[in-house]
Amino acid sequence: MENPRRGRSAWHACKAAVSEALAMGILALNFVARDFEKPKMAICAFCQYAPKNGYKYEGLIMNGAGNTKMGKTEWQIAQINIGRLLAPHGDARVQPFFDALDRINAMADGAPGFVWRLQSETGNATDVQATPDPLIIVNMSVWTNTEALFAYVYRSGHAAEMSRRRAYFERFEGAYQALWWVQKGHQPTVAEGLSRLWMIDRFGSSPFAFTFKARFAEPGHIE
Known part of the structure; x- marks a missing residue:
């Protein structure tokens, strides 16, 4: 699969991959976006890709985990x-x-x-x-x-x-x-x-699921 952090086309590839899992009933996940009509401005809850346009990771809903909001989520x-x-x-x-x-x-x-x-x-x-x-x-x-x-x-x-x-x-x-x-x-x-x-x-390892050898920081983490 194309690297989900490369751009708009990768966002679509990433979305398609998770849609496959949804169709199989393996995942329960919603993508969160500022504007669903403009994918280039959307945030992918699987790879957490956010284009360099001022938009930040807004959140995700998965398997009953609830809403993750901008700000002080623990x-x-x-x-x-x-x-x-x-x-x-x-x-x-x-x-x-x-x-x-x-x-x-x-x-x-x-x-x-x-x-x-x-x-x-x-x-x-x-x-x-x-x-x-x-x-x-x-x-x-x-x-x-x-x-x-x-x-x-x-x-x-x-x-x-x-x-x-x-x-x-x-x-x-x-x-x-x-x-x-x-x-x-x-x-x-x-x-x-x-x-x-x-x-x-x-x-493989991603922000959605990873291992000790390839860790990812919590959503919204800024180095």
Whole structure:
């Protein structure tokens, strides 16, 4: 796909790409523009492209996240990661993973910058069936910023457990982790998280869905 930041034609290409996702029912997203009759003056909520004409990023609506308005919107970082277990819960090959869950989740709950995590009545999300495949499990959470999330994932006791991922999970084909910005107070749905993984698989990292290796600042951020 053409670089969405190059100009008007790229804006149309970018819009078409997201329209494809809308048609498939993967995304729920509206483009925000000052004037929908003049695409060159519009703001694309997918790539956040804004022509150099004085117009600024105005906002977006996606998957129930609400309206983002110009000015003092507070942003937090959401993440999803998924994996396919080598065996179902109860199998000795993956039991050490399940045995460590309560300790790892308690570590997350007490970590600096932690806001929210997906969980069922069991206190974790391993019984949340996100796809038709019962061996795929999903983890989702929200943090105050990418630095806090990175510190928990790679610089806490969680890192040791993560290093044993290959012992419990199959090698995953496609994107298995995605980060994206949400408004403060928003709790993303599983469908929303899966749509971000799809975006990375389809387009690579972008302001709409990215990874630690290719991070994007919160919407409206000015260097």
